[in-house]
Amino acid sequence: MEHIVIIGNGISGVTAARHIRKGSDKKITIVSAETDYFFSRTALMYVYMGHMKFEHTQPYENWFWKKNRIDLKKGYVKSMDTTSKTLHFAGGDSLQYDTLIIATGSKPNKFGWPGQDLDGVMGMYHKQDLDNLEKHAPNNKVCKRAVVVGGGLIGIELVEMLHSRNIPVTFLVREDSFWDIVLPKGESEIINKEIRDNHIDLRLGVNLKEIKSDANGKVSSIIIAETGEEIPCDVVGLTAGVSPNIDFIKDTPVETGRGVKVNRYLETNIPDVYAIGDCAEQHEPIGQRRSIEAVWYTGRMMGETVAQTICGNKTEYKPGHWFNSAKFIDIEYQTYGWVWAQKRDGESSFYWEHEGGKKCIHINYDTSSNTFLGINTLGIRMRHEFFDRILNEKRSVDYVIAHLADANFDPEFYKLHEKEIAAKFNQENNTNIQLKKKSWKRIFQNS
Ligand SMILES: Cc1cc2nc3c(=O)[nH]c(=O)nc-3n(C[C@H](O)[C@H](O)[C@H](O)COP(=O)(O)OP(=O)(O)OC[C@H]3O[C@@H](n4cnc5c(N)ncnc54)[C@H](O)[C@@H]3O)c2cc1C
Numbered sequence: 001m002e003h004i005v006i007i008g009n010g011i012s013g014v015t016a017a018r019h020i021r022k023g024s025d026k027k028i029t030i031v032s033a034e035t036d037y038f039f040s041r042t043a044l045m046y047v048y049m050g051h052m053k054f055e056h057t058q059p060y061e062n063w064f065w066k067k068n069r070i071d072l073k074k075g076y077v078k079s080m081d082t083t084s085k086t087l088h089f090a091g092g093d094s095l096q097y098d099t100l101i102i103a104t105g106s107k108p109n110k111f112g113w114p115g116q117d118l119d120g121v122m123g124m125y126h127k128q129d130l131d132n133l134e135k136h137a138p139n140n141k142v143c144k145r146a147v148v149v150g151g152g153l154i155g156i157e158l159v160e161m162l163h164s165r166n167i168p169v170t171f172l173v174r175e176d177s178f179w180d181i182v183l184p185k186g187e188s189e190i191i192n193k194e195i196r197d198n199h200i201d202l203r204l205g206v207n208l209k210e211i212k213s214d215a216n217g218k219v220s221s222i223i224i225a226e227t228g229e230e231i232p233c234d235v236v237g238l239t240a241g242v243s244p245n246i247d248f249i250k251d252t253p254v255e256t257g258r259g260v261k262v263n264r265y266l267e268t269n270i271p272d273v274y275a276i277g278d279c280a281e282q283h284e285p286i287g288q289r290r291s292i293e294a295v296w297y298t299g300r301m302m303g304e305t306v307a308q309t310i311c312g313n314k315t316e317y318k319p320g321h322w323f324n325s326a327k328f329i330d331i332e333y334q335t336y337g338w339v340w341a342q343k344r345d346g347e348s349s350f351y352w353e354h355e356g357g358k359k360c361i362h363i364n365y366d367t368s369s370n371t372f373l374g375i376n377t378l379g380i381r382m383r384h385e386f387f388d389r390i391l392n393e394k395r396s397v398d399y400v401i402a403h404l405a406d407a408n409f410d411p412e413f414y415k416l417h418e419k420e421i422a423a424k425f426n427q428e429n430n431t432n433i434q435l436k437k438k439s440w441k442r443i444f445q446n447s
Pocket residue numbers: 007008009010011012013031032033034035041042043044045075076077078103104105106124125126154157245248276277278279293294295296297299325326
C-alpha cells in the first residue's frame with residue numbers, strides 16, 4: 001500500500017492527512033518533533049494567559065488518530081534521501097515513504113545577535129517556547145522586566161502575554177511606527193497608542209545591539225544599538241519575524257529558496273515530494289500575494305489542495321482573495337483585499353477614525369474606475385463573505401459605502417458609526433451616497 005509520510009503535525013500537515021484519509025485508504029504517517037498531538041499554534045498565547053489549558057488547544061481527541069488510521073511518529077528528521085525515499089531521524093532510526101509532504105512550518109528569525117542563545121532568551125513559536133516562558137517568566141517576582149524584540153504580530157502577542165501577568169515589558173521595534181511595513185500610518189499610530197495606553201515601554205526606531213549575561217549564562221540585560229542604553233531584564237523574546245524551517249532540506253536535491261520551492265500544485269522539483277504551509281515558497285507569487293505566506297488558513301487550504309492531488313484529483317492551489325485578522329492587545333484588526341502601507345500609483349483611499357482613537361476604517365480603491373480594492377478595519381468586525389463577493393464582483397467604493405450595513409458584523413455599528421462614515425466620504429468626494437438598509441436576504445439568512 002502506498003505510504004504517505006508527512007513531516008510536520010501543524011495545521012497544514014494535519015489537514016493534508018485528514019483529507020487524504022477521507023479520499024483514500026493509503027497508509028499515512030505524520031512525523032513531528034514538537035508534540036505528540038496537533039494543537040492550535042494560534043491559541044498558545046491563551047494558555048500562558050490562563051484562558052485555557054494546553055489540552056484545550058488540541059482540536060481532536062487523542063483517539064482520533066488511531067481511529068482514522070493516521071500513524072503518529074515523534075522524532076526529528078535530521079536528513080533525507082530522495083533516491084531511496086528514506087527519512088533519517090536524530091534518534092538514529094529511519095522511515096521509508098512513497099510520497100512525502102514537507103509541512104515543517106517556520107522558525108523564529110535570529111540575526112546573529114551576541115547573546116541570542118543565552119538562557120532566558122526565546123522565540124515564541126513552538127510549544128517548547130511556551131514552556132520556556134513559563135519557566136523564566138512565571139510572574140513579576142522571577143521576571144522583573146522582559147524585553148521583546150521585533151514589532152510584528154507575534155511580538156505584540158508576546159508583549160500582551162507578559163503584560164497579562166503584570167510583568168513590565170520594553171518593546172523594541174525597528175520601524176518608526178508599529179508594523180508600518182504592513183499597516184498604513186493611521187492604523188499603525190492607533191496601535192502605537194494602544195501599546196502605550198497599556199503601559200508598555202514602546203521604543204520605536206531602535207535595534208538590539210547585544211544581549212548580556214550574568215555569571216551563570218543567563219540573560220541580565222540588553223543594549224540598544226542606537227543609544228547604547230542598557231536595559232536590565234530577565235527574559236528576552238526574539239520576535240523579529242519567522243522563516244521556513246527547512247535547514248535539513250538544504251543539502252538535498254529538493255530545490256529551496258527561502259522556502260521549499262513549489263509550483264501551483266504544491267509539487268517540488270522531485271517527483272512524489274510536495275511542500276505545504278509556512279515552509280512552501282511559490283515559484284511565482286499568486287496575484288499580489290507573497291510567495292511565502294505564514295498564515296493559518298493558507299496552510300489549511302494547501303493541506304486540502306495537496307490531499308486532492310495525492311488522491312488522484314490533481315488540483316491547483318487557489319487561495320482566493322487575501323484576508324487576514326489579528327488582535328493588537330484589545331483592538332481587533334481585519335483586512336480584506338489590498339490596502340498597502342504606502343498607497344500605490346493609481347490608487348485612492350478613504351480613512352475614517354472614530355474620535356475615541358481605537359476604531360478606524362481604511363478603504364482603498366482604484367482612482368480612475370472607483371473599483372474597491374481592499375479594506376482595513378480596527379475595532380470593527382466586517383463580514384468575510386461580503387468582501388469576498390464585492391471583490392469577485394469588482395464593485396465600486398460607492399457600493400461598499402452604501403452597503404456598510406451588509407458589510408459589518410456588529411449590530412451596534414449602524415447606530416454608532418455608519419452615518420458618520422458615509423457623511424465623511426460624501427464630503428471628501430463630493431458625492432451623495434445614501435446608506436442602504438440591511439438586505440432582507442441577509443437578515444433572513446441570519447435569523
Ligand atoms: C504565537 C503565534 C501566533 C499566531 N497567530 C496567528 C493568527 O492569529 N492567525 C494566523 O493566520 N496565523 C497565526 N500564526 C501563524 C500560524 O500559526 C502558522 O502560519 C501555522 O501554524 C503554520 O502551520 P504549518 O502547518 O505550516 O507549520 P507549523 O505549525 O509550524 O508545524 C510544523 C511542525 O513541523 C515540525 N517540524 C519541523 N521540522 C521538523 C523536522 N525536521 N522533523 C520533525 N518535525 C519537524 C515542527 O516542530 C512543527 O511541529 C501564529 C503563529 C504563532 C507562532
